[in-house]
Amino acid sequence: MRTLPLLAAAALAAPLAAAAPTPQPGLWTVEARVVSVDSQNVPALVRRMVEGRVETYERCLTPAQARGQFERLLVQEEARCSFSEARFAGGAMRVKGRCTSDKGDMTLDLSGTHSGTGFRATNKMTLTGRLGTVDVTAAHVGTRKGRC
Template identity: 30%
Template sequence: MFRQLAAALFLLPCATLAAAPALAPGSWAITSTTVAMSVPGLPRFMARMMEGKSKTHRKRLLAGHGMEALIAPDPKERCHIDVQRVADGKYNQTLTCPQKRGQPVQVVRSGTYDGTGFVGRATVTGTTAKGSMRIVLNQRATRVGD
């Protein structure tokens, strides 16, 4: 369960209703770095090993796409956008994402953006069979090519 949840968290870069400025088309790298992690049942040494670790995935933007396309959740994760605002160089987003077992997790994301990408933080909270969990990620997106 934890492995799938961790993979989902790193693949989250997520959508919006308010139109943001168009971003340059091409390949974008979205990097998520674990800042803090508290997951019941996960040995503390493993959580410490994951803190500071980064995972990067790529997303291809088409001409005319804006910030909403860059932060759109991966459809495979089946996350529901509860709240989203992208305006004036800032974004805020709340998602509910299912787990294979147990209650859905909530992801709250916020940060700043411009034509070169975004910088922000995602906090994931939920309940596992062993209790409440919390994972904090720093996220950054930059254009890396055509």
């Protein structure tokens, strides 16, 4: 009757396999690379200058922010944002929201993967500002560097 020990081992391992990583507090470095810019209002030369551009920033996340506001790591600090969806479960991340700043408005639709100490995601944004409506796709890579 080897089946019973195997079933018992599988039942005990199931909760461990289902345990999902949670974003960890600490110092994070985020790299955002512009993949594409799509708008008739943006001249081709400007588009070529912007596509491939990388912005790197660091942020310190408190334990409270890591538990319930990890999505704030993905937007400008001064932006006023509301999020209709912010899920970080099973190694997947999904964030949808709208932000307003002095530079204009933005909607974001981000999806990717995370390990608790790192993430990779694609962000499809629609920006509304001086140039009208501009669709931008960016690739984000975040890494927890350690304590704040």
